[in-house]
Amino acid sequence: DAKTTQPTSMDCAEGRAANLPCNHSTISGNEYVYWYRQIHSQGPQYIIHGLKNNETNEMASLIITEDRKSSTLILPHATLRDTAVYYCIVPEDYGQNFVFGPGTRLSVLP
Amino acid sequence: DADVTQTPRNRITKTGKRIMLECSQTKGHDRMYWYRQDPGLGLRLIYYSFDVKDINKGEISDGYSVSRQAQAKFSLSLESAIPNQTALYFCATSDSADRGTDTQYFGPGTRLTVL
Numbered sequence: 001d002a003k004t005t006q007p008t009s010m011d012c013a014e015g016r017a018a019n020l021p022c023n024h025s026t027i028s029g030n031e032y033v034y035w036y037r038q039i040h041s042q043g044p045q046y047i048i049h050g051l052k053n054n055e056t057n058e059m060a061s062l063i064i065t066e067d068r069k070s071s072t073l074i075l076p077h078a079t080l081r082d083t084a085v086y087y088c089i090v091p092e093d094y095g096q097n098f099v100f101g102p103g104t105r106l107s108v109l110p
Numbered sequence: 111d112a113d114v115t116q117t118p119r120n121r122i123t124k125t126g127k128r129i130m131l132e133c134s135q136t137k138g139h140d141r142m143y144w145y146r147q148d149p150g151l152g153l154r155l156i157y158y159s160f161d162v163k164d165i166n167k168g169e170i171s172d173g174y175s176v177s178r179q180a181q182a183k184f185s186l187s188l189e190s191a192i193p194n195q196t197a198l199y200f201c202a203t204s205d206s207a208d209r210g211t212d213t214q215y216f217g218p219g220t221r222l223t224v225l
Contacts, residue, residue, distance in 0.1 A: 098143075
């Protein structure tokens with residue numbers, strides 16, 4: 001079973017920020033949090049990952065709470081093409097096993 | 111990601127046939143993985159390989175075998191296909207030298223249907 005829990009689905013208005021939460025209360029000190037997304041049936045696309053500090057790249061921002069038990073992926077200006085299933089992953093087996101749970105289905109609405 | 115390619119992209123076969131799915135990568139990564147995805151579900155790990163001489167079973171290896179022919183190539187075989195192996199299959203790669211993390215990069219997938 002995945003070490004993370006996410007809401008099943010979320011809606012977001014086009015142009016607004018999409019904030020996707022993830023709980024990982026059993027995360028240990030040296031485990032990273034990864035975010036991927038899957039658009040329709042394409043291969044999962046890497047978005048971002050982090051350990052302790054907040055991270056930002058050209059796709060998104062990742063906010064990790066100080067206790068590291070939860071995180072939020074932020075898409076600052078969602079577009080229709082951001083409609084996808086978003087997976088929050090804490091790899092198992094010393095970082096080698098990426099367990100993909102059901103993820104959050106984000107629908108960006110016009 | 112065009113750096114990870116999978117062939118074929120779609121395949122329809124019959125029960126009992128032997129099928130091979132191939133994965134090639136130009137990323138220079140040493141680690142490669144095979145996953146399957148069933149409709150509406152997340153991905154499940156079938157096999158993974160950390161280098162050419164290393165093969166490891168994942169969560170659902172029964173009914174599958176793999177071959178790591180070279181650092182850039184990792185093949186998945188179904189020796190005798192059955193209908194419940196109908197699924198989307200994804201190959202992924204990662205770089206063990208990636209500064210303590212193991213970010214995986216996925217291919218476009220192969221849609222396999224077993225009749």
